[in-house]
Amino acid sequence: xxxxxxxxxxxxxxxVPFRILPKLTDRNRDFxxxxxxxxxxxxxxxxxxxxxxxxxxxxxxxxxKNMKTEAVTGLATVASFTVNYQPWMPGPELxxxxxxxxxxxxxxxxxxxxxxxxxxxEVDIGMAVIVTFEHHPDPDGDVYLPVFEPNTGAQ
Amino acid sequence: MIKDANTIxxxxxxxxxxxxxxxxxxxxxxxxxxTLDGCLAAIDHAGLTTADIDGLSTYPxxxxxxxxxxxxxxxxxxxxxxxNCGWYGSGLETSGQLGSLVNACLAVASGLANHVLCFRSxxxxxxxxxxxxxAVMPGGAAGGGFKASGFMEWNIVYSAPSAAVWIALFAQxxxxxxxxxxxxxxxxxxxxxxxxxxNPKAIYREPLSFDDYxxxxxxxxxxxxxxxxxxxxxxxxxxxxxxxxxxxxRNPPLRVEAVGTRIDGRPSWDQxxxxxxxxxxxxxxxxxxxxxxxxxxxxxxxxxxxxxxxxMSWLEALQLCELGGSGDFIxxxxxxxxxxxxxxxxxxxxxxxxxxxxxxxxxxxxTQMWGLAGDRQIASAPEVGxxxxxxxxxxxxxxxxxx
Numbered sequence: 347x348x349x350x351x352x353x354x355x356x357x358x359x360x361x362v363p364f365r366i367l368p369k370l371t372d373r374n375r376d377f378x379x380x381x382x383x384x385x386x387x388x389x390x391x392x393x394x395x396x397x398x399x400x401x402x403x404x405x406x407x408x409x410x411k412n413m414k415t416e417a418v419t420g421l422a423t424v425a426s427f428t429v430n431y432q433p434w435m436p437g438p439e440l441x442x443x444x445x446x447x448x449x450x451x452x453x454x455x456x457x458x459x460x461x462x463x464x465x466x467x468e469v470d471i472g473m474a475v476i477v478t479f480e481h482h483p484d485p486d487g488d489v490y491l492p493v494f495e496p497n498t499g500a501q
Numbered sequence: 502m503i504k505d506a507n508t509i510x511x512x513x514x515x516x517x518x519x520x521x522x523x524x525x526x527x528x529x530x531x532x533x534x535x536t537l538d539g540c541l542a543a544i545d546h547a548g549l550t551t552a553d554i555d556g557l558s559t560y561p562x563x564x565x566x567x568x569x570x571x572x573x574x575x576x577x578x579x580x581x582x583x584x585n586c587g588w589y590g591s592g593l594e595t596s597g598q599l600g601s602l603v604n605a606c607l608a609v610a611s612g613l614a615n616h617v618l619c620f621r622s623x624x625x626x627x628x629x630x631x632x633x634x635x636a637v638m639p640g641g642a643a644g645g646g647f648k649a650s651g652f653m654e655w656n657i658v659y660s661a662p663s664a665a666v667w668i669a670l671f672a673q674x675x676x677x678x679x680x681x682x683x684x685x686x687x688x689x690x691x692x693x694x695x696x697x698x699x700n701p702k703a704i705y706r707e708p709l710s711f712d713d714y715x716x717x718x719x720x721x722x723x724x725x726x727x728x729x730x731x732x733x734x735x736x737x738x739x740x741x742x743x744x745x746x747x748x749x750x751r752n753p754p755l756r757v758e759a760v761g762t763r764i765d766g767r768p769s770w771d772q773x774x775x776x777x778x779x780x781x782x783x784x785x786x787x788x789x790x791x792x793x794x795x796x797x798x799x800x801x802x803x804x805x806x807x808x809x810x811x812x813m814s815w816l817e818a819l820q821l822c823e824l825g826g827s828g829d830f831i832x833x834x835x836x837x838x839x840x841x842x843x844x845x846x847x848x849x850x851x852x853x854x855x856x857x858x859x860x861x862x863x864x865x866x867x868t869q870m871w872g873l874a875g876d877r878q879i880a881s882a883p884e885v886g887x888x889x890x891x892x893x894x895x896x897x898x899x900x901x902x903x904x
Contacts, residue, residue: 365660366648425776426670428670428724430660430666430669434662435660437660438660444666444669457771458667458670491658
């Protein structure tokens, strides 16, 4: 897992695109800010071990409220992706890749995210990816968007 | 289970009349006026007067939505037409746009009302203004300090603010799993455009060729421009009557044979367990569990095409073709043509007819079943028609039988 996103695979300084940022709450803050420490964190039930995303106040499996956020490895698999050409709003340079990834710890935990440092024609479903973070300074608290790039170290 | 009106109570309901306002890309007309035009047309078509209407149902109701998404709420129409209602309701969180129709069926079946006015009204064309679509940007051009929360938190932050992107993710996985191609999906859009040429109220009627489709600019792979429906203005209304009150009305009742409203799995656009299907899989299964009719009995299908892949998804969910077989089924367009074995989206769908948002399909099924479709009429007016609307976590379907 890399600690910053602003360094691409060839070491160049990548442009951080405009993003609408999430409104931070006690429930989502770890997810959106733990990238400062290079961590991808999810809520996890401390009684049954189930990861919960998006955050909910109880464990959907055992209904326990005994939950904490825990770091995962950041390893994930591309469940699907789309190459977006439409300028919906200011954002990454077109075209950009929107993907759904499944984390290896529990594939039912999915994230809609972006794939970075990869060309659209190099992406495929099933591809192994790893988290990296896009840092957005903000007066309400810096946000580190978890985005994903090819995990070149994977088999 | 004995499948009669004692157990499948939607069978106590029928469609007795339909109506539509003027429809256009950008009409710049008062949305409530358009809504009332559609409603009064439906009441008149059923052979009823406003005094006979004692129920009202609409999707999505007023308030808090993207501009143009709702032309009128229940109370506005009840007041404007001075209706007295034994039952009424509106809402967004239901089995898609047709959830409002299912609710009306249950209301007449339970005796709360005899004739329920149901409508869906949109003015998304005019809401874009006269300069065309503006960027999807809550809070103004620079974001205005807007912060995403709720549903949007998990997609707009990743520059994925549109259902085009969310549904493209399903389509891509479905294509990969079953070897389906854009060349096959093209036939949803081409079939729609061909039918729209015969529908004087359709938005886009000029010919669209296979090459036009393949060369169109991409929106979000695998969707190109012609895979996305066109915002418009217009209101569609339908009268749902208790079947024993409809026998002597103007039109042969279109009995509601069965509905599908079920949702299994997470009601989510990206957390749903199977990215090759949508929650419509459960609604489709439920519909067939409630009737002795079979998919092979269906003589026309009017299936939501907010994005063309959604129609393919509904074809599979309703078992009108095999799971994963929608690409082969539509390929070349013969099966789904007006003279094919399953005439599909015979008014041009939302892709070419305009995004009337679900109710357009209902209106077209009834139009065909009553033999009122003019130049686009299916040669032998269908006795059994199926209608489905919605995508993602919002989906519902119904099977109609002409008495």
